[in-house]
Amino acid sequence: MEIGKIVSSSLKYPFRNIKKLPILFILFILAAIVPIGLVSDNRYITILGVIAFFLFILIVPGYMFSMVNLGLNESAMFPSVSFGKDIYNTIRLLVLRIVYMLVPTAIFLIVLHAVGISSVDMLHDFNIHGFFLSLALILILVLIAYIVFEVLLFFAKARLAYLDSLTEALKMHKVVGDIKKIGVFNIVKWLIFMGILMVVASVVSSWVMMIPYVGFLVYIGIVIPILESIGNYSLGLLYSNIVDNDGNLDKFDKELQALKYLN
Numbered sequence: 337m338e339i340g341k342i343v344s345s346s347l348k349y350p351f352r353n354i355k356k357l358p359i360l361f362i363l364f365i366l367a368a369i370v371p372i373g374l375v376s377d378n379r380y381i382t383i384l385g386v387i388a389f390f391l392f393i394l395i396v397p398g399y400m401f402s403m404v405n406l407g408l409n410e411s412a413m414f415p416s417v418s419f420g421k422d423i424y425n426t427i428r429l430l431v432l433r434i435v436y437m438l439v440p441t442a443i444f445l446i447v448l449h450a451v452g453i454s455s456v457d458m459l460h461d462f463n464i465h466g467f468f469l470s471l472a473l474i475l476i477l478v479l480i481a482y483i484v485f486e487v488l489l490f491f492a493k494a495r496l497a498y499l500d501s502l503t504e505a506l507k508m509h510k511v512v513g514d515i516k517k518i519g520v521f522n523i524v525k526w527l528i529f530m531g532i533l534m535v536v537a538s539v540v541s542s543w544v545m546m547i548p549y550v551g552f553l554v555y556i557g558i559v560i561p562i563l564e565s566i567g568n569y570s571l572g573l574l575y576s577n578i579v580d581n582d583g584n585l586d587k588f589d590k591e592l593q594a595l596k597y598l599n
Contacts, residue, residue, distance in 0.1 A: 337410075337573055339525045346570035349412065350562045356414040360561045363399065363417070366392040368556040375549075398425030400568045405497040407572020414565075428502050429493065435506055436489045440481040447474050487523070491515055494575035517578050526574050530567060537563050 337345075350357060366388040373382030399422045402415035491514050496505035504510065515523060541559055545551045 337576055339522060339529070342526065342570055342573045343529050345412075345573060346407075346566045349407075349569045350565045352412050353414040359417060360414070360565065361557045363392065363396050364561040365553070365557040366396075368553060371552070394426055395419065395422045396426075397429050398422030398427075400564050401425045401429060401493065401497065403565055403568040404494055404572040404575075407569040407574075408494065408497055408576050410573065410576055428496065428505075431502060432492055432496065432505055433489060436485050436492060436508075437482075440478060440485050443481045444474075444478045447477050487527075488512070488515075490571060491518075491575065494571055497572065498575060498578070514575070514578055518574060519577075522574070522577070526570065530570070533563065533566065 350360075369385030369388045370382060371385075373379070373385045395417070399415060399417060402422070402425070406413060406415060488508060488511050492505045492508075492511045495511055495514055496502060499505070537559060541555050544554050544559065547554070
């Protein structure tokens with residue numbers, strides 16, 4: 337699927353499922369109950385909010401992951417909430433993130449150990465210029481490593497949705513192979529689209545957040561879930577190029593795969 341069609345289909349996706357959108361909004365509102373309780377200074381609402389937030393972090397990542405699979409199978413429907421399946425997928429995504437973030441963390445610790453001691457000596461010697469240069473070097477290296485592995489994590493998540501295998505998703509060399517199949521240029525264009533979307537959303541959100549109380553709820557309960565649904569669905573559509581090229585799934589197979597996330 338071409339990037340233009342991916343962008344068009346992704347932007348339309350949330351609004352093709354108007355009847356199910358309230359379910360998505362309610363799931364994200366769970367994350368807003370704690371701040372509401374704190375602002376209102378209501379202990380019972382705060383306790384309820386803590387429970388709701390716990391449910392949010394267990395269910396929502398797995399639910400949004402289902403949208404990756406639906407995009408991969410080019411289905412325009414919303415997934416159904418399934419507590420067992422969503423929690424299971426959330427746990428798998430957490431394992432995936434922990435493993436993929438080990439490398440940036442290791443790079444940070446190694447660079448910090450290598451450069452950090454000399455940086456402290458520079459500070460003691462009042463070499464402020466050298467200290468900030470070393471600090472900038474650490475931050476740049478860690479930022480680059482984080483961005484690279486965050487991109488790898490995107491496609492590891494898509495690979496997990498495609499093969500339904502955590503073991504396969506953890507094979508970084510296979511994920512790199514997937515990226516080559518999709519095409520680095522296509523991925524750059526997709527990332528640019530996502531970046532523009534985030535900028536536009538940030539501008540709109542800044543206006544929305546100016547509305548006392550209601551603005552916060554609109555941002556948490558409407559703006560963020562719509563952005564998340566667009567992002568996850570577009571990732572699935574982008575990865576569907578591999579499915580089409582491999583020829584492993586025909587149209588009928590894709591429909592069967594998508595049905596698993598609709599029931």
